[in-house]
Amino acid sequence: MKEGPDIAQIGALIGDPARANMLTALMSGKALTVSELAQEAGVGLSTASSHLTKLQDGGLLSQAKQGRHRYFTLAGPEVGEVLEALMGLAAHQGHLRTRTGPKDPALRAARVCYDHLAGDMAVRIFDSLSQRDFLSLDTHTSSLALTHEGENFVEKLGIDLEPLKKGRRPVCRSCLDWSERRNHLAGALGAALLTRFQDLGWARREKASRIVQISPAGQQELLKVFPVA
Amino acid sequence: MKEGPDIAQIGALIGDPARANMLTALMSGKALTVSELAQEAGVGLSTASSHLTKLQDGGLLSQAKQGRHRYFTLAGPEVGEVLEALMGLAAHQGHLRTRTGPKDPALRAARVCYDHLAGDMAVRIFDSLSQRDFLSLDTHTSSLALTHEGENFVEKLGIDLEPLKKGRRPVCRSCLDWSERRNHLAGALGAALLTRFQDLGWARREKASRIVQISPAGQQELLKVFPVA
C-alpha cells in the first residue's frame, strides 16, 4: 500500500518451483521451446504453456515464433541480473541444492551465464584483464570500460569492437558469480569473447545445458593469453 | 531438479503482497516491530506474526528481542540488494504503483535506501565525488574505493575513516537507484555520511517512513560541499 514498484508480482512469478526451473534454464541464454522447458521444469506440457504465458505477461520472458516452435528467452539483461542476485543470496544462505552430480565440477569450471562465460575460467579472465590494467572504471557512470591498451589487446584477439560500441548494450559489465562470489566479465564484450572462443575452437557449448566444454588446446591457449600473477 | 541455488523459495517469500510490503518497509533500515509491520502490510497481527516467522526462517530477516518488543531488520545487505534489483526491474517495466500521493516528490528528492541516502541528492553526491576523482575502482576486486584526496575530503567532513576500514563491510559500494536509474553511494561510508548529515542537522529522517527531510540550511551546505560540473 506504500510507495515503490510492485515487487510482489515478480516475486510470485519466480516463486513457483516450475517457473523458477524454467528461468534458471533460460539463464543459459539459449532460446528454448515450450516442450524443452516443460521437461526442464519436470511438468506437463499444458502446465508449462500456462506458466510461460504468465512469465511473458509478467514481462520476464520474450517469445519468438519460428515455424511450429515457440522459443522463449529472458526478456532482458535486467531479468538475468535479478536472477543472479537471487542465486547469490540463496547460495550465501547455504540453501544450495547440493545435488552434487557429475555435472557440478564442469559447471564450476566453465559455464554460460545468460550469454557470457562464467565459472573458474571466466573469473581468471577478469582477473587477468584487470591486473594488466586493461579495464578501468568510469566512476561517474560507474560503468566498466576498456583502457586503450585493453582495446588493442581485445582487437588482437580478433574481436571487432566497433559494432559492440554502437549497440545500446554496455560493452563491459561486471557480473557477480554465485559459485565463485567473484566478478567476471559480462556485457557485449563478455558475450563477444565467448563467441570468439567458440569460433577458435577453444570452447564448445553443450546443447541444452549451461556447461561450456573447454578443449585441451583451448585450455592451454587461454592460460597463455590470460595470465594471472 | 537441476544445478543451482534454490531461487523459488526466496521468490515465493517475496511473492506474497503482505510480505513484500513488510520487506519494502524494512528497506528503510529501521528495525520495526511486529505491530508496525502488520499495519504497514495492512494485515492482522496474527497473520503478520506468521509471515515474519516465515521470512526469518527463509533467512531474509533477523530479529532482535528487546523487552516485550520484537524488532525485525533485513538479514543483511545482500537482501537489500536483491530487493533493489527487483524494484529496478519492476520500475523498468512500468509496473510502478503510481500512487502519486504527496509523499512521492519527497521520496524522489531524498530517501533512505537500506541504511544510506538515496534519491536526487544522493545521486548528486555520487556524481560530485566521482567528478572530482575522489572515487576510484579497483578493477581486480571491482570494488569502489576512496582515493587519497577522497579520504582527506571525507575526513574534513568530520567522518573518522578508521573504524569503517576495520569493519567487514565494504567502505564504498555503488547502489543502483530504482527512481533515478543512476548510482549512488552505499556501503559503510554511505551509511556514515547519512549519519553525519543528521548530526550536522542537515538531514532528518521522518520516523516510520523512508523519507529524509533536508533542511534549507542543509540543502545550501550540501550544494556547496558537493558541487557538480
Added chain:
DNA sequence: CAAATGCTTCGACTAGGAACGAAGTATGAA
C-alpha cells in the same frame, strides 16, 4: 489431401496457504 508435430485452451480436481479470531504465553508496569 492426410498425418504428425507443437502448442493452446478448457474443465475438473486438489492442495497449499493466507486470512481471521480466540485463547494462550511472556514481559513490563502499577
Added chain:
DNA sequence: TTCATACTTCGTTCCTAGTCGAAGCATTTG
C-alpha cells in the same frame, strides 16, 4: 499480585493457483 501490552499458537474458513488429460488449432511433412 494484578493488570496491560506485545506477541504467538491454534483451529477454522476460504480461495487462489498449480496440476493433469482431453480436445482443439496451427503449421509442417509425407
